Amino acid sequence: MSTPFPLGQPAFVTHVLDRAAHLRGNDAKLMAMEERGDTRAYVVHRDSLLVKHEAGGPRAELTIKEALALGANPGTIFLGLRNSAAVFGMGIGAPAADKLAGRTDAGLAELRGLAMQGALPVEQLSAIAMAKSLVNWHQRHGYCANCGTRTAMAQGGWKRDCPSCKAEHFPRTDPVVIMLVTRGDQCLLGRQKQFPAGMYSCLAGFVEAAETIEDAVRREIVEESGILCTDVRYYMTQPWPYPSSLMIACTATATSDDITVDLTELEDARWFSRDEAAQMLKREHPDGLLGPHPFAVAHHLLGRWLEGQS
Amino acid sequence: MSTPFPLGQPAFVTHVLDRAAHLRGNDAKLMAMEERGDTRAYVVHRDSLLVKHEAGGPRAELTIKEALALGANPGTIFLGLRNSAAVFGMGIGAPAADKLAGRTDAGLAELRGLAMQGALPVEQLSAIAMAKSLVNWHQRHGYCANCGTRTAMAQGGWKRDCPSCKAEHFPRTDPVVIMLVTRGDQCLLGRQKQFPAGMYSCLAGFVEAAETIEDAVRREIVEESGILCTDVRYYMTQPWPYPSSLMIACTATATSDDITVDLTELEDARWFSRDEAAQMLKREHPDGLLGPHPFAVAHHLLGRWLEGQS
Numbered sequence: 001m002s003t004p005f006p007l008g009q010p011a012f013v014t015h016v017l018d019r020a021a022h023l024r025g026n027d028a029k030l031m032a033m034e035e036r037g038d039t040r041a042y043v044v045h046r047d048s049l050l051v052k053h054e055a056g057g058p059r060a061e062l063t064i065k066e067a068l069a070l071g072a073n074p075g076t077i078f079l080g081l082r083n084s085a086a087v088f089g090m091g092i093g094a095p096a097a098d099k100l101a102g103r104t105d106a107g108l109a110e111l112r113g114l115a116m117q118g119a120l121p122v123e124q125l126s127a128i129a130m131a132k133s134l135v136n137w138h139q140r141h142g143y144c145a146n147c148g149t150r151t152a153m154a155q156g157g158w159k160r161d162c163p164s165c166k167a168e169h170f171p172r173t174d175p176v177v178i179m180l181v182t183r184g185d186q187c188l189l190g191r192q193k194q195f196p197a198g199m200y201s202c203l204a205g206f207v208e209a210a211e212t213i214e215d216a217v218r219r220e221i222v223e224e225s226g227i228l229c230t231d232v233r234y235y236m237t238q239p240w241p242y243p244s245s246l247m248i249a250c251t252a253t254a255t256s257d258d259i260t261v262d263l264t265e266l267e268d269a270r271w272f273s274r275d276e277a278a279q280m281l282k283r284e285h286p287d288g289l290l291g292p293h294p295f296a297v298a299h300h301l302l303g304r305w306l307e308g309q310s
Numbered sequence: 311m312s313t314p315f316p317l318g319q320p321a322f323v324t325h326v327l328d329r330a331a332h333l334r335g336n337d338a339k340l341m342a343m344e345e346r347g348d349t350r351a352y353v354v355h356r357d358s359l360l361v362k363h364e365a366g367g368p369r370a371e372l373t374i375k376e377a378l379a380l381g382a383n384p385g386t387i388f389l390g391l392r393n394s395a396a397v398f399g400m401g402i403g404a405p406a407a408d409k410l411a412g413r414t415d416a417g418l419a420e421l422r423g424l425a426m427q428g429a430l431p432v433e434q435l436s437a438i439a440m441a442k443s444l445v446n447w448h449q450r451h452g453y454c455a456n457c458g459t460r461t462a463m464a465q466g467g468w469k470r471d472c473p474s475c476k477a478e479h480f481p482r483t484d485p486v487v488i489m490l491v492t493r494g495d496q497c498l499l500g501r502q503k504q505f506p507a508g509m510y511s512c513l514a515g516f517v518e519a520a521e522t523i524e525d526a527v528r529r530e531i532v533e534e535s536g537i538l539c540t541d542v543r544y545y546m547t548q549p550w551p552y553p554s555s556l557m558i559a560c561t562a563t564a565t566s567d568d569i570t571v572d573l574t575e576l577e578d579a580r581w582f583s584r585d586e587a588a589q590m591l592k593r594e595h596p597d598g599l600l601g602p603h604p605f606a607v608a609h610h611l612l613g614r615w616l617e618g619q620s
Contacts, residue, residue, distance in 0.1 A: 015525045019518065021533060130520035137519070140477070143458035150458065158518075167450070171519050174483045175556055208329065208468075209447070209481050209555060210440035210549040215325045219457040223331060234544040239520040246485050246517060 001035025007172030011115045011295040012129040012239045014122055017080035017087060024156035030078055033086035034064055039177070041088040042079075042131040043072045045097045047242070048108040049128065057119055058109055060128060064088070070106055077134045077157030079127055089157070091139060115297050126239070133244040134158075137171045139242075159249065176245045177216045178204035180301040180310075181229055183254040187277055187305065188227060189291075190261075190269035199290040200280065202298040203269070217250050223270045226260030229253060235310070238297035249297045251310050252272070278306050314357035321425045321605040322433055322439040322549045327390035327397060334466035340388050341398035346372055351398040352389075352441040353382045355407045357552070358418040359438065367429055368419055370438060374398070380405025380416055387444045387467025389437055399467065401449060421551070426605050436549070443554040444468075447481045451554075455479065486555045487526045488514035490611040491539055493564040497587055497615065498537060499601075500571070510537075510590065511598040512608040513579070514557070525589030527560050535555070536580045538568030539563060548607035559607045561620050588616050 023029055033039055043050035050070055051058035054226035067090050068074065077089040087277045098109050110134060114120050132158055144151050144162035147169070151160040151169060160169040180202050181188040187201035205220035207213060214232040221229050229252040238247040274278070281302060283296045292298035304310050333339055343349055350371045353360035360380055361368035365573040376386065377400050387399040410417050421442060424430050430438070444467055454461050454472035461470040461479060470479040490512050493500040499510035515530035517523065531539050539562040548557040571579045582590070590601035591612060602608035614620050 012520060013522055015522065019529060038373055126520055130518075130602055133519040141455040143453060143455050145453050145455045145479070148453035148458040148460065169455070170484075170516075172482050173485055173519055173521075174480075175483055206480075207483055208440075209443040209483055209554055210322060210436055210551060211483075211556075212325070212547045212549060213556075213558075216545070219329060237522045237524070239522060241520060244519055246521075246523075248523075 009122075010238050010240065010297045010300050011122070011125050012310045013126065013236075015126050016123050017082055017127050017130070019080040019156075020078075022159050024078055030076070030086075030156055033078075034076060034088070036086065037063075038085035039064055039088065040082075040085065041067045041072070041076065041090050042128050043067050043090045044071070044135040045092045045094075045108055046136070047112065047132075048110050049114065049132075050092060050100070051109050051114075052106045052107065053104065054241050058114065060114070060120055061087075061124065071099060074310045075157075077131070077138070077153075079130050079134075082127070087127055089135050091135045112295075116293055129241040130242040133173075133239075136172055136241075136243045141169060149281060154198065170243055174245045175207040175213075176179060176204055176240070176247050177207055177220060177250060177256050178202050178247050178298060178301070178306055179217045179221065179232070179250040179252050180298075181227060181252045181254050182220055182305060183257065183271070185274045186227060186271040187274075187302065188221075188254065188259070188269060189272055189277070190224065190266045192265075193267045195267075196290065198285075199292070200268075200270070200272070201292040201296070202249075202301055203266075205265075205299075207248070209225040213248055213250065217252055221252065221254075224262045224265050226256075226258065227254050230255050233310075235304070236297065247297050249301050251301065252304070274306060277302055281306070319432075320548045320610050321432070321435050322551065323436065323546075325436050326433050327392050327437050327440070330388075331468075334388055334468050337410075338549045340386070340396075340466050343388075344386060344398070346396065347373075348393075348395035349374055349398065350395065351377045351382070351386065351400045352438050353377050353380070353400045354442045354445040355402045355404075355418055356446070357422065358420050359410040359417050359424065359442075360402060360410070360416065360417050361424075362416045363414065368424065370424070370430055371434065372396075374600075381409060385463065385467075387441070387448070387463075389440050389444075392437070393413075397437055399445050399471055401445045422605075426603055438553040439549050442551040443483075444481055445547075446551075446553045451479060481552060482556045484525075485517040485523075486514055486550070486557050487523060487530060488512050488557050488608060488611070489527045489531065489539060489542070489559060489562050490561040490608075490615055491531055491562045491564050492615060493567065493581070495584045497584075497612070498531075498535060498564065498569070498579060499582055499587070500534060500576045502575075503577045506600065508595075509597045509602070510578075510580070510582070511602040511606070512611055513576075514608075517558070524557055525562065527562055531564075531568040533563065534572045534575050536566075537564050537566065538566040540565050541620075545611060546607065546612070556609050559611050561611065561615070584616060587612055591616070
């Protein structure tokens with residue numbers, strides 16, 4: 001299968017920005033960088049990106065001038081430096097977003113679709129995920145959780161301060177475990193109701209308070225499928241900007257067979273043979289069943305197992 | 311060195327509760343469980359635990375009746391089941407906490423000290439960490455970050471709901487990387503200003519938005535010490551309830567030598583030989599330097615390296 005995401009490299013993991021965190025507190029320098037000609041910005045609206053439509057395809061990396069002209073909010077979040085040039089994240093309000101509807105030269109496009117189609121350079125996706133996570137966080141965290149007062153952005157967008165109780169609020173990153181459970185030549189995959197028709201993928205769930213990664217894997221698998229697991233091993237992580245998760249990909253070995261699906265979480269969960277899983281990844285399954293997209297780390301967990309590497 | 315935490319088992323990792331998440335939404339059942347004689351609660355105040363002083367030492371596991379009689383707030387957080395008996399977390403307000411000062415049969419004791427001294431059964435620490443993380447979270451998250459309205463506890467304490475904008479808020483767990491960086495027979499350790507005199511430990515830092523574990527390790531090490539790293543490998547995780555972190559312990563190999571300490575983060579960072587590190591863990595260093603306590607995963611990262619396992 002042709003894919004822009006080689007094995008072991010799902011979307012959002014190719015890190016190219018120098019986060020240059022020491023500049024976050026330097027307002028004068030950040031403002032000066034906004035004025036430079038080589039500065040770029042990604043503009044986020046909910047799950048979509050503002051793109052310019054060009055002959056070569058959509059362009060998400062805009063100049064600050066282009067972003068403002070298209071209605072982006074003037075507040076910027078400093079993402080870091082790429083080859084010494086500054087990259088910012090920006091948001092766009094609903095009225096400005098609505099006004100884009102009639103334009104042919106620019107518009108909003110869903111990030112997931114852009115990434116799945118390979119419409120954006122793979123090496124930009126990590127910075128775009130950063131922009132999306134942070135812009136979404138600011139939009140949903142404008143008030144102090146400690147006292148209810150309106151908070152103010154600080155540290156180039158990496159903090160919000162409460163003027164009243166002085167609480168500091170930092171962007172959240174939620175650890176999530178996602179795991180390929182196998183038993184001999186079979187693997188356990190499940191279906192969430194909102195998945196595309198016929199698609200099955202690895203089970204996943206949030207790591208809870210005071211829980212290790214390994215315990216979270218075992219708990220989620222037993223909660224969702226009734227299957228008991230052992231030998232949990234870490235494979236890799238994928239940042240997942242929906243809204244701001246850290247997907248911690250693991251493998252585990254089942255010690256039981258009988259599946260009891262938790263129907264509040266999943267629509268179905270089944271054992272698949274190696275042959276079937278390969279057909280699903282190659283989109284050649286006789287019943288039209290599909291595996292996860294190469295954009296998601298679940299694809300790489302499965303692919304690695306099928307290649308005998310785990 | 312005698313320690314209640316064997317190699318590979320720092321504090322807060324020994325998981326004994328069944329979280330029984332399916333009961334969180336069942337208010338009637340949770341209330342009925344509060345009435346049962348075998349139900350227990352941990353009562354948290356900031357970084358301290360409410361304990362009964364008994365002949366055998368402090369007892370943190372209280373009956374609900376004991377907790378209420380000592381001034382704990384009546385709101386409970388359902389932590390899970392231990393041998394079919396319910397375990398809850400409870401908070402205690404500042405006035406009630408102050409009233410405990412004069413008592414000899416009970417009082418507040420700092421969790422860190424209790425754990426370091428081995429004063430509590432090791433198998434209780436995971437549930438205590440859960441209580442601490444969740445009680446602290448509720449105390450600091452009483453308002454909706456989206457609209458500023460007072461929120462209400464839901465799902466047995468595993469959620470807060472906004473009655474106004476309908477936003478749902480979940481307890482946060484912040485992923486943190488902590489890593490042992492080695493270069494041949496030397497390891498890199500640093501000192502934070504607030505450490506006890508002479509103590510050095512592994513460097514650590516929060517995983518940021520849209521960052522993999524491996525990138526976070528490399529970034530934190532270069533930011534704090536100027537050292538470049540490769541070959542980052544996951545070892546284990548330790549839940550760290552200060553206030554609610556997931557410590558992701560890794561090893562990495564340095565590819566440079568010259569240390570430049572970031573003095574905003576650290577007081578010092580140095581290369582230590584294997585021999586010195588062993589003396590520091592054994593508390594036999596000629597200059598009185600100390601390694602991390604067995605309670606912390608940093609101790610286990612170091613111990614494992616000294617034993618030649620990594």
